[in-house]
Amino acid sequence: MTTKPLDAAPLAPSPPPDAPPDRAPRVTIRGAARTTRRLRIPRSVRRSAGPVGLVLLWFLTSATGVLPESVLASPVDVLKQAVDLTKNGELPSAIAASGRRAAIGFLIGASVALVLSLLAGLFRIGEDVIDSSMGMFRAIPWVGLIPLFIVWFGIEETPKIALVALGVTYPLYFNIYGGIRSTDAQLVEAARMMGLGRFGLIKYVILPSALPGALVGLRYALSTAWLALVFAEQINADAGLGYLMSNAQQYFRTDIIVLCLAVYALLGLACDFAVRVLSRRLLTWRANFEGEA
Numbered sequence: 001m002t003t004k005p006l007d008a009a010p011l012a013p014s015p016p017p018d019a020p021p022d023r024a025p026r027v028t029i030r031g032a033a034r035t036t037r038r039l040r041i042p043r044s045v046r047r048s049a050g051p052v053g054l055v056l057l058w059f060l061t062s063a064t065g066v067l068p069e070s071v072l073a074s075p076v077d078v079l080k081q082a083v084d085l086t087k088n089g090e091l092p093s094a095i096a097a098s099g100r101r102a103a104i105g106f107l108i109g110a111s112v113a114l115v116l117s118l119l120a121g122l123f124r125i126g127e128d129v130i131d132s133s134m135g136m137f138r139a140i141p142w143v144g145l146i147p148l149f150i151v152w153f154g155i156e157e158t159p160k161i162a163l164v165a166l167g168v169t170y171p172l173y174f175n176i177y178g179g180i181r182s183t184d185a186q187l188v189e190a191a192r193m194m195g196l197g198r199f200g201l202i203k204y205v206i207l208p209s210a211l212p213g214a215l216v217g218l219r220y221a222l223s224t225a226w227l228a229l230v231f232a233e234q235i236n237a238d239a240g241l242g243y244l245m246s247n248a249q250q251y252f253r254t255d256i257i258v259l260c261l262a263v264y265a266l267l268g269l270a271c272d273f274a275v276r277v278l279s280r281r282l283l284t285w286r287a288n289f290e291g292e293a
Helices: 043-063 075-087 090-122 124-138 142-153 157-181 185-193 198-232 241-250 254-282
Strands: none
Touching: 043 075, 075 090, 075 254, 090 124, 090 157, 090 198, 090 241, 090 254, 124 157, 142 157, 142 198, 157 198, 185 198, 198 241, 198 254, 241 254
């Protein structure tokens, strides 16, 4: 007596003899319910909606007389001044002079901040000596040091560059130092167990961990450089955007003042965009939360 195994699969029914051999049975698969497609606006359009809306509001209030020209010039007048100053060469030369001061001050401040943050972040004795002093000096408003810089360096280019360098140093230092000290201690211990020496530990573990914080500090430092330059170029400047603003202030030319402020803002925005692109390239290994859709 033979018994049929319990786990044997049932035989498939054979097709009827009159069915065509090359025709397979039709199978209908019903999908899930249709999802409604939402209109997706490009992020570039959404990011520019705020500034464009403010300019439109500015134009409407100026055209209707709600915002008098004596208080603030209209966007049309500002644009006209931009064209005129560009044609006679004043605006390009002013941008070049301000950009040179900002670049030199930024390089000096970034170099000082990098050295101090590495010493304070990597070594305990460096933290004890440097970090408390940096915290103390940060509480002093760097704009208030302008009279002291004039006494020390005179009224030429040096106090302008020194003020930009000082404004750049603090955000870079604290962000790099915080990035170094926020490195995962377990990751450092694992790297030591794998045989990495001090130099390899710094190169492959600590500095990559501090890179996101350093890039955030770089964004703050670049914006602070242009902010410091606004104050620095009020010190007996004979060229630059601040020089144009000082002359325009004497003749109540709000169109030129607004134009110079707009150029400062655009230069800062361009620097910020460059750092954002650099961050995407350098932090491809790091998974970030980019917000909900």
